[in-house]
Amino acid sequence: MEFFLSLKVSVPLIQIAMLLTLSTLALLFRRVKLALMINYIFALFWGYILSENFNIINGINQMDLKNVFIYFGFGFLVIILALVGFFQSRD
Numbered sequence: 001m002e003f004f005l006s007l008k009v010s011v012p013l014i015q016i017a018m019l020l021t022l023s024t025l026a027l028l029f030r031r032v033k034l035a036l037m038i039n040y041i042f043a044l045f046w047g048y049i050l051s052e053n054f055n056i057i058n059g060i061n062q063m064d065l066k067n068v069f070i071y072f073g074f075g076f077l078v079i080i081l082a083l084v085g086f087f088q089s090r091d
Contacts, residue, residue: 023039
């Protein structure tokens with residue numbers, strides 16, 4: 001857990017502006033699912049790709065088994081909730 005608490009990620013201002021612009025446009029055109037996907041993509045990009053110091057394999061090797069299950073459990077839960085929300089239609 002210490003590994004995740006000490007991790008620092010700096011996000012370029014242009015990417016934050018792009019996220020806000022794309023999300024705002026999607027929400028203005030009432031495309032809520034698209035806005036949610038845009039936010040998921042940016043979050044994953046910033047968390048896993050942009051961070052040069054973060055190597056997911058080394059991070060998992062440093063965690064104990066309980067934290068690994070919690071880490072992947074929450075990730076799996078987010079995926080399940082997103083899929084349920086995307087396939088549910090409101091008429």
